[in-house]
Amino acid sequence: MKKENVSEAVIRRLPRYYRYLDELYDKGVVRISSSALGDRMGITASQIRQDLSCFGEFGQQGYGYNIQELRREVGHILGVDKTHSLIVVGVGNLGRALLKNFHFANMGFTVEAAFDVDLRLVGTTIKGIPIYELRQLEAYTHRKVPDVAVLTVPQSVAQETADRLIACGIRGIWNFTNVELTAEGEDVQFENVHFADSLLTLNYRITRTLAQDT
Amino acid sequence: MKKENVSEAVIRRLPRYYRYLDELYDKGVVRISSSALGDRMGITASQIRQDLSCFGEFGQQGYGYNIQELRREVGHILGVDKTHSLIVVGVGNLGRALLKNFHFANMGFTVEAAFDVDLRLVGTTIKGIPIYELRQLEAYTHRKVPDVAVLTVPQSVAQETADRLIACGIRGIWNFTNVELTAEGEDVQFENVHFADSLLTLNYRITRTLAQDT
DNA sequence: TAGATTGTTAATCGATTAACAATC
């Protein structure tokens, strides 16, 4: 029975399912039961079945799940089977690292262009992706609005750049600035990668274990 | 009443509290009530009070919280007031981006060294941080074990590099490889930054909103 | 003092786990 509203907790687990299924598929494993997958992932079989049931019925009694099929289904749920367009805004060290190393295509994205204020970069390409002047953003998106923008600009211009992207009609912002972006009433999705928050939780945990040992 | 075991949900919210308190402190705001902070952060006052009560009593009836004091307390809980040592393992684009731009010091870390296999990098420095040959890792850590390692190596060598770090006695690994690291029975904390998972959840959400609009 | 706001206990809500009939 498909669910109307899927909880955030379930959504956050989907990429991990996809990762495991992808790995099993690569290994050539044909089928897996929820309990075997659960053992492997360190979660309960119940949770896997409950999670998947939000989106449909993908298994077979007495058999389990066909890995190729389930991988495709989860991929479909996540949207990796439909190509979305993407631009990278801010070609500093981080933007460059993503352009060079991140496999956007595997996630269902085509990188169309990058933007920066640095005129030394403008006109060059990275992995075949042209870098345009940030000033040209509106002119560029006027033609065709990309689905998602990767925001890798300095903190100081994060919100204003986000505002411009939203004005252009962008649908999603993958935000690497350590800034809490806001968009009153706008129909845009933010996904934040807060490095600082991540490292702080690690600090919390090692502080605890270090103290515990003494 | 201090809690023995604080839930993951609470811990994940702490850095965000710290971020807001830091901003308010910078602005020179002296005090704030849980309801005012809740409004600002988009959460309930109850949750803030409940969360903080896991660690002690930091407020005052009829007054609220002194921002400078609460900021310091939350910082202390997160461990930013005690300096931990850190090394960066893998000086590719991402490692370099972190070395150049990330404010480790604000998070309570001192970057001591970086390691890479590329001999062209070995002997150079980034922001004053020396880059050593990865082969020297054991020799380097023999003297004094750093608290945390940032793992920014290629996926293919992620687990083996993690194993070496763990063998050296490292306490925490900030993992940027898209690999699920394991350490059977070892006393090491992992904090994963899974770019792919993050972008996939964004894809999920924009796929939903796009479909919804049609 | 009166008003405001805490810390904490109780109530509610949601998410996870267990159980099991259905069925491959």
Add this chain to the structure above:
DNA sequence: TAGATTGTTAATCGATTAACAATC
């Protein structure tokens, strides 16, 4: 067929929210 395993309903557990006495 018998065994295995699903999808789903029910039970449990934990997290969030509400309420309120305590008190600054």
